[in-house]
Amino acid sequence: MSKATIRQVTARDLDRCCEIEFLSFSSAEAASREKIAKRISTYPEGFTVLETNGEIAGFINAGATHEVQLSDEAFKDLEGHDPTGAHVVIMSVVVHPDFRGLGLSASLMIDFIERMRTLGKEDIYLICQQELVAMYAKYGFVDLGPSASSHGGKCWHEMVLALQTGVAQNQPE
Numbered sequence: 001m002s003k004a005t006i007r008q009v010t011a012r013d014l015d016r017c018c019e020i021e022f023l024s025f026s027s028a029e030a031a032s033r034e035k036i037a038k039r040i041s042t043y044p045e046g047f048t049v050l051e052t053n054g055e056i057a058g059f060i061n062a063g064a065t066h067e068v069q070l071s072d073e074a075f076k077d078l079e080g081h082d083p084t085g086a087h088v089v090i091m092s093v094v095v096h097p098d099f100r101g102l103g104l105s106a107s108l109m110i111d112f113i114e115r116m117r118t119l120g121k122e123d124i125y126l127i128c129q130q131e132l133v134a135m136y137a138k139y140g141f142v143d144l145g146p147s148a149s150s151h152g153g154k155c156w157h158e159m160v161l162a163l164q165t166g167v168a169q170n171q172p173e
């Protein structure tokens with residue numbers, strides 16, 4: 001596999017991002033094409049894609065806010081999003097099934113954390129299932145416990161990464 005490159009999303013990436021999202025999440029969990037299109041057009045600074053051989057293999061998308069409410073489903077449609085908000089909320093971290101286990105989500109996450117720090121953001125929030133708590137902890141995310149969110153009919157944990165603590169010592173080996 002050639003070296004991965006990570007860049008900000010563009011409108012041309014919509015089809016491939018939808019393909020990866022729909023392959024990776026259940027229909028109850030996946031963001032719709034309309035939601036993904038809105039995330040691309042509204043907050044491209046918080047939407048990065050990783051390419052190998054000129055093809056997108058995975059992506060991260062997020063919104064920003066002054067007030068974090070992780071169980072708020074409307075935020076997934078960027079209602080309440082404000083690009084000047086100090087707090088970043090990740091909505092999807094996803095890698096195409098053919099490209100998993102290669103460290104690509106780690107590359108995406110490390111790059112994303114640095115981008116958000118450069119933008120001057122205070123912290124990054126996300127929700128994840130229990131099985132991924134340890135994965136996000138490697139980047140310095142702290143488990144805040146069970147979430148009130150029942151997105152997709154599942155149980156979630158809330159996690160936060162303070163961007164002032166320095167990610168370097170938290171990177172995976």
Ligand SMILES: CC(C)(COP(=O)(O)OP(=O)(O)OC[C@H]1O[C@@H](n2cnc3c(N)ncnc32)[C@H](O)[C@@H]1OP(=O)(O)O)[C@@H](O)C(=O)NCCC(=O)NCCS
Pocket residue numbers: 024025092093094095096099100101102103104105106107127128129131132135138172173
């Ligand atoms: C979760 C996901 C993004 C991981 O992507 P990936 O590129 O395969 O992950 P990486 O190869 O970068 O692995 C990074 C680390 O996470 C660990 N990891 C990856 N997937 C994991 C899983 N499902 N459960 C537990 N740990 C996992 C890896 O073992 C690796 O640990 P290491 O650094 O000690 O080797 C990918 O499996 C995916 O897209 N899943 C479907 C969508 C999803 O559930 N996204 C998360 C929403 S919160």
